[in-house]
Amino acid sequence: MQASMAGDSRAHRALLGALIPVLRRYFARKGVNDADIDDLVQMTLIAVHERGDTYDPGKPFAPWVYAIARYKMIDQFRRRRNHIGLDDIGELAEERDFSEALTARLDVDAHLARIPEKQAAAVRAIRIEQLSVAETAARDGLSPSDIKISVHRGLKALAKRVLRK
Incomplete structure (x- = not known):
């Protein structure tokens, strides 16, 4: 990510390529329909590309990416007017930044x-x-x-x- 932020286009392509299987597994574990996984992966990669300047190199990279992925997934549920069930909320609440995100x-x-x-x-x-x-x-x-x-x-x-x- 740091090389990507420094303008290295090869590193940027490699980063986005390496994130694809990681994000697919993440969304599959969260119970996302197979038909929606590719869309969510793509939206997350676009957000990583567009918002890379918000990443703080002094902090771990994975939580930053997973936070983006989580918000993309929640936005997808909202757009489709699906409601997040109580089981899903319990799972989301276990994630570290959930209470801060909810308060915000x-x-x-x-x-x-x-x-x-x-x-x-x-x-x-x-x-x-x-x-x-x-x-x-x-x-x-x-x-x-x-x-x-x-x-x-x-x-x-x-x-x-x-x-x-």
């Missing part, structure tokens, strides 16, 4: 509830669900510029609320 998620949801619904929906779609502007616009029946404006205004309203506290 509840904080985000509480803040989003305090801004206009249109802005909250746009911020949630773009920043949390990681949908593109085009996907969000098509899903919500709005123009791409309307989505961009709503995200901008929503983030501005959130920043204002958070900085006041």
Whole structure:
């Protein structure tokens, strides 16, 4: 990962290639349908590629990757409107960062509830669900510029609320 972060394209390709079987096993152990595993692996690899700059080389790499994979899996469940069962929540709760992530998620949801619904929906779609502007616009029946404006205004309203506290 460090060589990849330094711009070594061979190391980057090797890293992503080495992660494929690891992520497949991870999602299979979590009970993900075989049909969804490849999609989740791909989404996770894209996130590793796009968010590599958030990795702290002073910390272990595996927990960082597994956290990304876990959030991609949860997002996939939400997109399909599947509910996470109590057994799954128990398993997720055993993971180290779950309580911190849950607390953060509840904080985000509480803040989003305090801004206009249109802005909250746009911020949630773009920043949390990681949908593109085009996907969000098509899903919500709005123009791409309307989505961009709503995200901008929503983030501005959130920043204002958070900085006041």
